[in-house]
Amino acid sequence: MNATASQSGVPVAMRWSLHFLTFGILIFLAAGMCLAQQTNPSKARVTPESDHGPGELLSSDALRQFNSSLIALARKVSPAVVQIMVTGYAPAQATGRNNNTAVITREHVLGSGVILASDGYIVTNAHVVEGAQRIQVALAERGGTSPFDISPVGRRRVLEARVVGSDKETDLALLKVDAQNLNALPLGATRPAYPGEVVLAVGSPEGLQNSITMGVVSSAWRQLDSDQGMVYVQTDAPINPGNSGGALVDLDGYVVGLNTFILTEGGGSEGLGFAIPARIVQIVYADLRKYGHVHRLQIQANAQEITPTMAEGLGLSQDWGVLISDLVPAGPADKAGLQVQDIVYAVDGREIAGLPGFTAAMYLHSQDTPLKLDVLRGTQKVSLLIGAQQQHDVEDDFVNLVDGHSLLDRLGVYVVDLNDKLRAALPDLRRPSGVIVVAQSSELNSAISGLRAGDIMHTLNQIPIDSVTQLRAMLRDLRLGQAVVLQIERAGKLQYVAFEWGE
Incomplete structure (x- = not known):
């Protein structure tokens, strides 16, 4: 981000480009706050100097209790927060006049997720798994207190995962792994969060699995855009790239929110983190698990x-x-x-x-x-x-149809057949046959054709297009410099796209 840019929302799924950031530890500050609430200095008993030093208050017991409670909480929640490793295709920033079209690039993503059911259902952010071809979930290892307790990477339990469903409007996705008796966390959907409440953020910032930071709820319901109904739990608990999909938990171990993005000018945590409230997570989770999409x-x-x-x-x-x-x-x-x-x-x-x-x-x-x-x-x-x-907007699912076999490399677009399922989801189609453009590739030149995600190609040089296989064969037969005219359907209207066939 440019140094002169204003604050903007940054999803905190980590891309492979790592920057090493300094993680602020707020434990002593929060402990002091707890101490101030639990101990009345005017009534504290002063002990003799021979026992505790000059004028020392017996407040260290409360500090130790608070410290012990944090350690116990970390041990409780950490096993239910996983690291998510994604390989696949995802939208990149488009440039030029048609900057609203989907531009696809191949990439690797690291994020976090929360196990909500012991039989392998994991919730994360939709932007973490968007365009995924392979999703792996690394379960948390047992924490240790010395170098001898550190588990080698090769001993991590890594499971293959599939996407049950996703919802872009709320930025939530549900994954499933084949496993039983996993540690799970409860959603605090009926427990309101309060400003000032102490919370822990658990996830894999910068790929550092099982990282825990602490802060408070800054706002229980923060609406960032007056024209959008989505609200968030705002927190100052440090959140960084890789925390997307991780848990924001209260002191009882309930998930009060799913960490999603930060507002930042420098790229790292600046105390403005935002989590999807547990109530919203619960509603979307139930629909995704039952239907595969949100009703x-x-x-x-x-x-x-x-x-x-x-x-x-x-x-x-x-x-x-x-x-x-x-x-x-x-x-x-x-x-x-x-x-x-x-x-x-x-x-x-x-x-x-x-x-x-x-x-x-x-x-x-x-x-x-x-x-x-x-x-x-x-x-x-x-x-x-x-x-x-x-x-249910089927266009939101287009990017999930992208795979290596759907690329038309000469046009720089990803396409799929217009099958019965897509026809049913697109009831206003002008013509029943064709091939749908699901995305552009950022690695190839698609500017010449002018095709966009959502376009349906019906004919090529007046010959009807029935399948991707047929279209590939038709493109192979084109001569260098030959005129190409595609009849496409875009936003319910038929139009022609014309260009000369290049190398």
């Missing part, structure tokens, strides 16, 4: 956080809350009578103060019942029942 409700309406400026300019009756800014014509919300500039003040009987609450209520809503919205329309209160639909 997300969609009423086909856009909601925004109200700001004072927006309220003044639109003449709204209040300067806070959630505003309906758009409706899809003939969609569920439109049919139910919801209107643009309605202010949502309750969902399913839960009062809504802002976008995070609105998003949470949508997650918590039962799939089998209509969604109840209470809105303020001018000064009038209106109640609506909306038959919400389930939403």
Whole structure:
């Protein structure tokens, strides 16, 4: 990152380029805080100098107790936090005019994960395993107190893992390994985190497995973008590249959050770490384990956080809350009578103060019942029942279809056949046959063709394309300098892409 850049979110999955960072140890500071809370200096007993030195307080017992509790906690949680090693393809930063297209590069990634079930279910961040071709999980080794206790790398228990499902919106993924009787951690989904609460961050920063840092909860529900409903647990516990997917635990050993990213100007921890709250992890984990994807409700309406400026300019009756800014014509919300500039003040009987609450209520809503919205329309209160639909964006899964066999090296894109499963997931296709572009390769020149992720190639020089195998054969027969015209479907519209065939 440029030194002049403003603070930005950095996912903390570690790439192979290692930088050696200094890890701050906050144990004595936190111990002093605990000591200040547990000991009243005015009532402390002063012992004779012959026993403890001049004026020494009998506060060392509390310090030792706190120290012992941290050691016990570390021993409890460490075996359930794993190191994740990924080899595969992942998006790289695209450049040029079409910088919104998926650009793929081959890479190795190190991250962390938390075992949530003893039969091998592990939760991590979606960005850690995105585009993975091979995922390995290294279980934690028994900790030691001397060099003689260190286990050699060759004795680590490493298991092959597969992706059960992932959800990009929450940046969560679920893995499965074939193992039993693993150490697991409970999710503190019903235990609210409190600002000032002591927490430990456990993971593999910079590839250093079983690293533990300590801090406090800086904010229990931090919304970083007013237009996005996602919220995080903010902590000052040092988090660095490689901590992605690791556990943020309270002093009872419950997972209060899954470490995900940091805000930094220097690339390392600056005391601004963010974890996905346990309640969100629990909801997504349950859906991924049962269905392989998240059942997300969609009423086909856009909601925004109200700001004072927006309220003044639109003449709204209040300067806070959630505003309906758009409706899809003939969609569920439109049919139910919801209107643009309605202010949502309750969902399913839960009062809504802002976008995070609105998003949470949508997650918590039962799939089998209509969604109840209470809105303020001018000064009038209106109640609506909306038959919400389930939403699953198949485009989010495109990068997971990438493998070495899907590369068309002469075009610099990865493609897959348009099979029945993809057709069912893309009901608005203009034509039923073709080949789907799932990503571009950053190592090859795809600028000439102009193809993007999500494009569906239907014909090449007016010849229908039925499969990747057929397309490869057609490309082999092209002459150098020959005109190539692809008919593609992009965002529901048919168009032509023309270029000359090069070497």
